[in-house]
Amino acid sequence: MIDPYNNKEGVADIVINNGVISQVIIKNKIKSLTRKFNSSNNIVEIDAKGFHVFPGLIDMHTHLREPGYEYKETISTGTLAAIKGGFTSVCCMANTNPVNDNPEVTYYILAKAKEEGSCDVYPIGAITKGLKGEELSEMVMLREAGCVAFSDDGMPVMNPLIMRRALEYSKAVGAPIISHCEDLCLSENGVMNEGKLSFYLGLKGIPKASEEIMVSRDVILSRHFKATIHIAHVSTKGSVEIIKRAKEEGVSVTAETCPHYFTLTEDAVSGYNTDAKVNPPLRTNEDKEAIIEALKEGIIDVIATDHAPHHIDEKKVPFNEALNGISGLETAFALSLRLVHENILTLKQLIEKLTVNPSKILKIGKDGIREGSESDLIVVDIKKEWIVDKNKFVSLGKNTPFDGWKLKGKVIFAFKGKKFFDLREE
Ligand SMILES: [Zn+2]
Numbered sequence: 001m002i003d004p005y006n007n008k009e010g011v012a013d014i015v016i017n018n019g020v021i022s023q024v025i026i027k028n029k030i031k032s033l034t035r036k037f038n039s040s041n042n043i044v045e046i047d048a049k050g051f052h053v054f055p056g057l058i059d060m061h062t063h064l065r066e067p068g069y070e071y072k073e074t075i076s077t078g079t080l081a082a083i084k085g086g087f088t089s090v091c092c093m094a095n096t097n098p099v100n101d102n103p104e105v106t107y108y109i110l111a112k113a114k115e116e117g118s119c120d121v122y123p124i125g126a127i128t129k130g131l132k133g134e135e136l137s138e139m140v141m142l143r144e145a146g147c148v149a150f151s152d153d154g155m156p157v158m159n160p161l162i163m164r165r166a167l168e169y170s171k172a173v174g175a176p177i178i179s180h181c182e183d184l185c186l187s188e189n190g191v192m193n194e195g196k197l198s199f200y201l202g203l204k205g206i207p208k209a210s211e212e213i214m215v216s217r218d219v220i221l222s223r224h225f226k227a228t229i230h231i232a233h234v235s236t237k238g239s240v241e242i243i244k245r246a247k248e249e250g251v252s253v254t255a256e257t258c259p260h261y262f263t264l265t266e267d268a269v270s271g272y273n274t275d276a277k278v279n280p281p282l283r284t285n286e287d288k289e290a291i292i293e294a295l296k297e298g299i300i301d302v303i304a305t306d307h308a309p310h311h312i313d314e315k316k317v318p319f320n321e322a323l324n325g326i327s328g329l330e331t332a333f334a335l336s337l338r339l340v341h342e343n344i345l346t347l348k349q350l351i352e353k354l355t356v357n358p359s360k361i362l363k364i365g366k367d368g369i370r371e372g373s374e375s376d377l378i379v380v381d382i383k384k385e386w387i388v389d390k391n392k393f394v395s396l397g398k399n400t401p402f403d404g405w406k407l408k409g410k411v412i413f414a415f416k417g418k419k420f421f422d423l424r425e426e
């Protein structure tokens with residue numbers, strides 16, 4: 001068991017009673033248990049020898065698509081995909097239809113999640129009405145309704161005065177702003193990273209400056225108005241450098257990146273592969289290496305999926321017309337484990353970026369694997385090799401550039417409250 005919330009590591013017996021962890025017994029050596037089912041007193045024993053137990057992973061950047069785009073994903077399919085990927089909590093972005101810019105939408109999402117969801121769902125409210133960047137949403141009411149953060153993700157907040165006001169409100173209500181950093185004047189109509197390859201492919205590029213200018217601006221706003229800002233999906237070396245300096249100067253900034261930014265480069269779009277079209281775009285090897293280093297040094301606090309499922313008809317079109325996004329929930333953890341298998345991160349460092357760090361940033365009060373807490377944990381075979389098959393995705397979104405990849409690490413059981421998921425195949 002590795003539990004970064006309680007700084008506990010070791011071999012353990014964990015007893016779960018009616019959805020609540022009743023005992024955690026740390027032991028010195030492995031005592032093999034056999035899986036028994038005793039119907040008379042309803043006790044199930046799982047022998048997890050050789051496997052790892054972690055607190056349930058948190059994805060602080062998910063697009064669940066409901067309400068409005070149920071043909072792409074629903075709360076039911078998205079949360080089940082999350083469980084399959086080891087995430088027992090997801091935070092869903094506001095770019096639904098209608099946009100989550102008023103409490104009615106928040107209540108709808110929470111009610112649906114309670115009824116049909118497999119994992120915990122934490123809504124993220126819009127910063128501005130309709131994600132238009134013009135007028136602040138009802139942030140106080142959204143917070144009261146249950147939003148854990150605010151973001152116009154998908155769209156940047158271009159007007160710095162509106163971002164300033166949003167930061168001030170976010171401080172007042174105690175929930176961070178998550179910024180999708182993109183200067184639309186610089187990125188407009190771009191479809192991939194700007195450079196030699198975009199020139200060669202004849203595609204309009206998005207310069208790295210488009211992201212970095214906004215990261216700089218947000219860091220400056222955060223410094224001056226003393227509010228916390230969280231930078232979404234960091235994709236460039238320059239952004240890492242800005243965030244590093246800001247943290248050194250004591251600015252309240254946190255950051256996330258996604259598995260595709262530390263696994264792939266722009267080369268993945270060669271051949272006009274629309275499944276590798278994301279925003280921000282995949283960058284160069286230099287950026288990828290800087291992001292890996294930033295994860296190692298703790299400059300980037302969180303790994304999030306930016307799970308963005310789309311219908312096949314929205315991807316099977318010419319590159320310029322294809323929508324941005326990767327269906328990431330079911331591959332994110334195994335892709336992240338590559339950093340551990342390659343000795344870049346320790347297993348504990350990786351689990352921190354997927355559990356305690358997002359929990360702290362969002363103040364959602366998860367407390368790990370401890371007696372008296374609701375069961376919220378996963379059992380993982382980190383050595384299990386498997387081949388990504390998008391047709392086996394639970395998510396309705398089959399848009400992945402990782403189809404056919406051989407990955408190592410699979411979630412085999414998940415416990416969430418009274419729910420138990422046996423995720424072993426065949
Ligand atoms: Zn975004």
Ligand SMILES: [Zn+2]
Pocket residue numbers: 061063093153154306308
């Ligand atoms: Zn997103």
